[in-house]
Amino acid sequence: MATRAKRRRVARPVGCGGDHGLVPDPGPDPVAGFLSWCGRVGLELSPKVAVSRRGTVAGYGMLAREGVQAGELLLAVPRAALLSQHTCSIGGLLARERGALQSPSGWVPLLLALLHELQAPASRWSPYFALWPELGRLEHPMFWPEGERRRLLQGTGVPEAVEKDLANIRSEFHSVVLPFMEAHPDLFSPRVRSLELYQQLVAVVMAYSFQEPLEEEDDDKEPNPPLMVPAADILNHVADHNAHLEYSPDCLRMVATQPIPKGHEIFNTYGQMANWQLMHMYGFVEPYPDNTNDTADIQMVTVREAAFRGAKGDAERLQLRERWDYLCKLEMVGEEGAFVIGREEVLTEEELTTTLKVLCMSAEEFRELEEQDGWADEGEEDSLTITDIPRLRESWRRLLRDSVLLTLQAYATDLKAEQDVLSNEEAYSKLSWREQAALQVRYGQKMILHQLLELTG
Numbered sequence: 001m002a003t004r005a006k007r008r009r010v011a012r013p014v015g016c017g018g019d020h021g022l023v024p025d026p027g028p029d030p031v032a033g034f035l036s037w038c039g040r041v042g043l044e045l046s047p048k049v050a051v052s053r054r055g056t057v058a059g060y061g062m063l064a065r066e067g068v069q070a071g072e073l074l075l076a077v078p079r080a081a082l083l084s085q086h087t088c089s090i091g092g093l094l095a096r097e098r099g100a101l102q103s104p105s106g107w108v109p110l111l112l113a114l115l116h117e118l119q120a121p122a123s124r125w126s127p128y129f130a131l132w133p134e135l136g137r138l139e140h141p142m143f144w145p146e147g148e149r150r151r152l153l154q155g156t157g158v159p160e161a162v163e164k165d166l167a168n169i170r171s172e173f174h175s176v177v178l179p180f181m182e183a184h185p186d187l188f189s190p191r192v193r194s195l196e197l198y199q200q201l202v203a204v205v206m207a208y209s210f211q212e213p214l215e216e217e218d219d220d221k222e223p224n225p226p227l228m229v230p231a232a233d234i235l236n237h238v239a240d241h242n243a244h245l246e247y248s249p250d251c252l253r254m255v256a257t258q259p260i261p262k263g264h265e266i267f268n269t270y271g272q273m274a275n276w277q278l279m280h281m282y283g284f285v286e287p288y289p290d291n292t293n294d295t296a297d298i299q300m301v302t303v304r305e306a307a308f309r310g311a312k313g314d315a316e317r318l319q320l321r322e323r324w325d326y327l328c329k330l331e332m333v334g335e336e337g338a339f340v341i342g343r344e345e346v347l348t349e350e351e352l353t354t355t356l357k358v359l360c361m362s363a364e365e366f367r368e369l370e371e372q373d374g375w376a377d378e379g380e381e382d383s384l385t386i387t388d389i390p391r392l393r394e395s396w397r398r399l400l401r402d403s404v405l406l407t408l409q410a411y412a413t414d415l416k417a418e419q420d421v422l423s424n425e426e427a428y429s430k431l432s433w434r435e436q437a438a439l440q441v442r443y444g445q446k447m448i449l450h451q452l453l454e455l456t457g
Contacts, residue, residue, distance in 0.1 A: 022118040022135075022192070030130040031060075034230075037127035041081040043231055046074050049266060051131075051234055058284060060131055061236045061265050068260040074243055075231050075254045082252070083117065083125050084227035085109035090116050090187060101180065103172050107205055110226050112180065114201050115192045128230045132208075135200040139283035142166060142203060144434065152438035155411035156276045156445060157297055157338075166199075173198045207282045208233040212247050235268035237282070239292045243268050275441045285440045288422075288447065295347065296448035297338035298407050300355070304333075306402035307359045323358050323366060330354065341448055342386075349384045352400075360395040389455040401456035404449050415446045 031051050038045060045051075050065050068074070080087065085094045094101065094109045101108045117123040141149050142162045150159050173195050181188035209226035210233070232245055232254050242260050245268065246253045260266055270278075274295040275285045285291070304324055311317045327333045332354045339355075340347040361369065389397065408414075418439060421427050428436065 033127045034131050042078045043081050044076040049074050056265050057236050059133055060234050062234055064260045064262055064264050066262045068256045070256055070258050072256045073253055074256055077229055077231055077252045082227050082229055085113050088113035088117055103176050106225055108176055111201050116187055119189050119192050138203050140203045156441050158276050158280050161280050169199050169202055235266055237270040238267045241267040241269040275444050279441050285437045287440050288444050294444040295340050295342050296445040297340055298403050300333040300337040302406050303355060303403045306406050307399055327355055327358055344386050346384045353384045356396040356399055360399060397456040404452045408449055415450055418443045
């Protein structure tokens with residue numbers, strides 16, 4: 001069954017061109033126009049690579065014309081060719097008004113730059129925009145009908161993340177973006193003062209922008225703002241990628257990280273992304289079991305609920321409330337937090353270990369913990385890699401198992417039903433793209449959770 005699922009592609013279905021009459025007509029060959037533009041702006045593409053719609057997992061991608069060796073330069077984008085709040089034609093205004101454009105996302109200046117450049121008849125980035133996906137056909141779940149989103153992605157964490165996004169987008173647009181555009185009507189035509197368009201551009205920035213990492217000594221600073229990197233954003237993502245982006249003072253360089261045979265697609269990495277994150281932020285998934293970065297979440301409040309259900313009487317429940325409050329003070333848990341479980345390791349090892357330890361303590365152990373204001377390191381028992389789980393204390397394993405069972409109840413279907421569909425080629429092929437993608441998200445999470453059930457049983 002797993003090998004059958006592995007062959008299936010569920011990358012996002014996107015077109016080219018645009019909506020709202022904003023993205024310029026790509027003409028008969030948008031790739032040729034883009035490559036000509038690259039030459040004019042000094043964007044260097046290796047002769048060993050080609051931009052193509054054929055032979056790629058989704059939309060445009062980049063293929064190897066001939067064999068590429070690890071370490072070879074695939075493309076180099078001069079910083080002047082980047083599209084950002086600093087390089088756009090209204091960069092000076094955005095810099096002067098930066099105080100009024102602050103928002104929790106930090107994306108408003110770039111989004112305003114895109115809104116302006118898309119409607120500017122002589123924008124220097126017009127050939128770049130011609131390779132953008134069609135804005136009206138973006139497949140992020142934020143564009144799905146709410147009922148369909150909840151039906152297909154219930155239990156995965158995606159609907160909740162989307163609802164937060166939509167609320168933040170509406171708030172940001174009406175409180176910051178629209179007032180700024182209305183204050184500068186000569187720069188923003190009425191057709192771009194649209195919440196619908198703004199939401200589409202948020203999705204584009206979410207899926208295609210890059211964020212330059214901070215230097216190690218600057219870790220306390222605010223993150224760098226996002227920027228658009230022409231050519232680099234053509235590369236699709238897989239967990240087992242063969243290229244990555246490097247930053248230097250003069251340019252951004254995409255470099256091969258392993259040999260790439262002739263005719264193979266060149267893949268970047270968007271980070272260690274679980275399938276639910278890929279679905280939420282990028283509008284595609286990797287079919288099981290390709291995404292080695294896949295994870296499943298156990299909500300922190302679910303562990304609390306499992307502990308309360310196992311309590312014997314009011315006295316034990318009162319003790320559990322005290323312990324939960326203690327964990328909150330340690331900042332190990334929170335009402336909206338989650339414990340993240342990967343295929344091979346627990347990514348929130350310290351938080352989950354501490355939570356299981358405190359909630360499963362005897363009353364005497366907890367009193368001693370409070371009096372000592374912490375505990376000494378007990379060595380192996382605090383380790384919570386996947387292979388260590390069967391060696392945990394029985395009370396810890398029981399609470400973890402009960403939490404997994406509660407988590408599985410949040411899904412609308414069980415693992416067996418999804419295995420039946422995945423093992424039936426005809427049934428799977430009859431599903432819509434959204435149904436296939438959502439199935440892959442759910443299935444990957446449930447496989448991790450069922451692995452936990454086996455290890456805690």
